[in-house]
Amino acid sequence: MRSEFLPDPVPEDVIGRLLAAAHHAPSVGFMQPWNFIVVRDEAVRSAVWEAFAKANAEAVEMFSGERQQAYRALKLEGIRTAPVGICVTCDPDRCGEVVLGRTHNSRMDSYSTVCAIQNLWLAARAEGVGVGWVSIFHERDLKRALGVPERIEIVAWLCVGYVDRLYEEPELAVKGWRQRLPLDELVFADRWGGGV
Numbered sequence: 611m612r613s614e615f616l617p618d619p620v621p622e623d624v625i626g627r628l629l630a631a632a633h634h635a636p637s638v639g640f641m642q643p644w645n646f647i648v649v650r651d652e653a654v655r656s657a658v659w660e661a662f663a664k665a666n667a668e669a670v671e672m673f674s675g676e677r678q679q680a681y682r683a684l685k686l687e688g689i690r691t692a693p694v695g696i697c698v699t700c701d702p703d704r705c706g707e708v709v710l711g712r713t714h715n716s717r718m719d720s721y722s723t724v725c726a727i728q729n730l731w732l733a734a735r736a737e738g739v740g741v742g743w744v745s746i747f748h749e750r751d752l753k754r755a756l757g758v759p760e761r762i763e764i765v766a767w768l769c770v771g772y773v774d775r776l777y778e779e780p781e782l783a784v785k786g787w788r789q790r791l792p793l794d795e796l797v798f799a800d801r802w803g804g805g806v
């Protein structure tokens with residue numbers, strides 16, 4: 611979602627259902643490497659916003675001309691306006707060094723955590739709750755703001771709350787930033803390239 615968050619509180623039982631959906635995601639070796647930090651405290655959310663503001667000032671400089679103007683006009687976070695923030699983390703040590711299915715690609719624990727986030731996101735949509743993922747941070751700044759230990763990976767900061775409306779199409783497409791790619795250009799038959 612990219613619409614405006616409403617200040618209305620999100621009931622505990624709704625948050626509980628979103629977290630339960632996340633926790634039922636598939637994970638490599640049934641590792642369940644995730645933790646969820648549910649942040650309602652305004653001071654903590656302000657500290658998270660400061661981390662965003664610092665990183666976003668750097669991001670702005672990475673675009674130039676009209677693209678920079680367009681970037682500045684986008685709504686890229688709802689850290690302080692959404693009543694709840696959920697930081698989703700990944701613990702690489704959740705079940706020992708050798709994990710079924712992670713033996714040849716150590717990133718599989720992070721991928722599992724992303725599955726949990728997608729579950730949470732879909733459950734939120736079904737509940738009429740908006741979720742926005744904010745990733746414009748230096749991880750170390752976010753860790754400091756939330757007291758997350760060094761060995762834990764931060765996968766997502768999610769802004770969670772009721773919203774004034776839900777877009778039918780991605781806002782970045784509506785605002786002309788980038789359009790959905792044609793699916794048939796992305797699907798190959800049997801080998802890389804060629805198309806179906």
Ligand SMILES: Cc1cc2c(cc1C)N(C[C@H](O)[C@H](O)[C@H](O)COP(=O)(O)O)c1[nH]c(=O)[nH]c(=O)c1N2
Pocket residue numbers: 611612685686687741742743744745746777779780781782
């Ligand atoms: C991994 C990852 C990371 C980000 C996002 C997405 C994903 C999957 N999104 C996008 C955003 O949360 C999401 O697309 C919208 O909230 C859904 O609305 P649209 O349908 O895209 O308008 C996102 N959006 C944003 O405004 N700031 C951000 O930092 C990020 N980061």
